Amino acid sequence: MVDWGMAASVAIxxxxxxxxVLIMxxxxxxxxxxxxxSQAKKQSQKQNT
Structure with a gap:
């Protein structure tokens, strides 16, 4: 028979x-x-000055 406790543990x-993994x-x-x-902002600041 299936050990439902172990199956639930593996599923969880x-x-x-x-x-x-999705959060990472x-x-x-x-x-x-x-x-x-930040790189784009630095680049645009260099072009404006």
């Missing part, structure tokens, strides 16, 4: 790990966006 840990990716994308934004 899988779901949590997927969300953890979102943080990485936001940081990259901030870096690109």
């Amino acid at each position: 840990s899988g779901i949590v790990s997927v969300f953890a 990716l979102q943080i990485g994308v936001q940081i990259t966006g901030m870096v690109i934004d």
Whole structure:
């Protein structure tokens, strides 16, 4: 028979790990966006002066 306690544990840990990876990716994308934004602002300030 199926050990439902173990199956639920594996399912929950899988779901949590997927969300953890998605959060890490979102943080990485936001940081990259901030870096690109700041570089673009510096570039436009150089062109304006």
